[in-house]
Each structure stands twice: as structure tokens, then as C-alpha cells.
Amino acid sequence: MTQKKRFKQKRQVAAKVPPEQRNTVKGNKKRVVSMEAKLPKLKQLRKRKMRKRLWLLLSLFSFAILLIIYFQSSLSHVNLIEIEGADEVTEQSVIDASQIRSGDDLWHPLFSKKELEKSIQKKLPQVKSVKINLNGINSLTLTITEYKTMAYLSKEDQYYNILENGKILKESRKVTLGNKLIVRNFEEGDVLDQFIQDLDHLTPKIQNTISEVSYEPTDTNKYLINLYMNDGNMAIASIPDFYERLKYYAGFTEEIRKEYGEQKGIVDLEVGAFFYPYGHENMAPPKEETPPTE
Numbered sequence: 577m578t579q580k581k582r583f584k585q586k587r588q589v590a591a592k593v594p595p596e597q598r599n600t601v602k603g604n605k606k607r608v609v610s611m612e613a614k615l616p617k618l619k620q621l622r623k624r625k626m627r628k629r630l631w632l633l634l635s636l637f638s639f640a641i642l643l644i645i646y647f648q649s650s651l652s653h654v655n656l657i658e659i660e661g662a663d664e665v666t667e668q669s670v671i672d673a674s675q676i677r678s679g680d681d682l683w684h685p686l687f688s689k690k691e692l693e694k695s696i697q698k699k700l701p702q703v704k705s706v707k708i709n710l711n712g713i714n715s716l717t718l719t720i721t722e723y724k725t726m727a728y729l730s731k732e733d734q735y736y737n738i739l740e741n742g743k744i745l746k747e748s749r750k751v752t753l754g755n756k757l758i759v760r761n762f763e764e765g766d767v768l769d770q771f772i773q774d775l776d777h778l779t780p781k782i783q784n785t786i787s788e789v790s791y792e793p794t795d796t797n798k799y800l801i802n803l804y805m806n807d808g809n810m811a812i813a814s815i816p817d818f819y820e821r822l823k824y825y826a827g828f829t830e831e832i833r834k835e836y837g838e839q840k841g842i843v844d845l846e847v848g849a850f851f852y853p854y855g856h857e858n859m860a861p862p863k864e865e866t867p868p869t870e
Contacts, residue, residue, distance in 0.1 A: 654680045656715040673699040726772050727757040742769045761791040779818040806838040821845040
């Protein structure tokens, strides 16, 4: 068969095929070609996804292994305990109250901070607040704030801290720390709370003129106190306003020296201001009877 005859037959066959089917055949051919072109890309995408999943699994597995190694090593245990802010409270007493020991699990105190902080405050009343923090890799720092000691209660040759919140520590000491005021006959309660508030109003200069304070209530005045001054005099005053009256003590004693010289005695500041030398208490002016202060 000649080429011309073959060409004519093809044209005849093509002429018999409707135009719609011709377009469908061409479209199918294009789809087959396009799918074959996309297959390599799909394979690459699958490989990438498989790699990502593999890396994720390997990362999780490695992390789990490292975590096990960490908790088995000494890095997950307390190596050092540091105490900051301790002034009157000893560092060892803070460590004992925390019950944290070198070699203990590092994360237990960090996850139970609130409970430990409350426990320390309960065991050590002078601790106002405490913060537990991680320091470095496996060291802990306990930062404490103390209640300020306002005075020392003297009782049977022992001294007890009186704190700014009105609490008297049960633990005693044989000597006082610093230049704090020494007081006698006080107990926890409203009177001591008021005394601490008034004491906080005194300037350091005026406080340094007082050697000792004794609480001496009477039937008519439950706030009466005797102040033994460093100059040898004894002042009598009432707690609600004694810090105001002591502001004028220095000026008043100057007037006393002009009249009595270096003679010492009692400076009565309870009502007004009076002076009578020791041994001449009968010179004291009579006091008006007043109902007990509630």
C-alpha cells in the first residue's frame, strides 16, 4: 500500500470520529503525561515526610534517653544550699527548717515552693518571708526577710527578741545583739503592740538616751511605764504618747540642772512634767483619779 493510500485511510478514520471524542482522547493523553511528570515529585514529598517523622521519633527517643540519664546523674540532685538575707536567724536553722539536704532530689523543693516556704515561716517565727530559687545547674538559694527586732525582753538573766509584729520569741539568748532597748514585764498583747508602734516613732538619738523600760501598770493606768535613762534619771510616762513627751526630755533636764545641779531623780511625764530628786518622792504632785484605760 502506498503512503498516499495510508494517509487517505487515516483521514477517513479521523473523519469518522466525532469532534467531542477527539477532544477526550487528547485530554486523556495530557493527563497521563502530567501524572507521569508528577510521580517523581510525589515520591520526593513522601521521602521528605518520612524523614521528618523519622527525625521527630529520633529526637523524642534521644530526649527520653537524655532525661533518664539526667535523673540518674548527680546533676538532678542538690549540690549546694545558699542562704541570703539571714541576719539574726542562723543559716543552719533555715536549712534545718527547710529539711533540704545535699543529695536530695533537686526538683521536689522547686515544685513545692509554697509548702516549704510556709513550713520555714512556721518553724522560724522571725522569718517574715522566704523565696526558694534555682541557682546554677543544681544549687538552691533560699532568700529570707526577717522581722526586725525592736527590743529585748529581760527575764531571769535571759533575753528574748521582741519582733516588730509584736511576737516574743521563745528561744532565749544570754547576750543581746546590737544596741536594742531592754524591757521588762511585758507580755504579748495590745499593750506591747502599742509600745512597739510608739517605739518605732522614736528617733535613734532619743532611743539612745534610754537604757531600759519597765512596764508598771496601775489600777488607774494600764499603760504606765518607767524609763531608766542613761543620764541616771527615771522618767515616768504612758505608752500612748510617751514618744511625744520624750521629744522635750532633753530641754526639760536642762532646766532641772539649772535648779538642782547634777542631782538625779524622777522625771514625771505622765501628766505635765515634774521633777523630784531620788528620796523625795513625797514631792510628787498628787494625781487625779482616772478610770482605767480600756
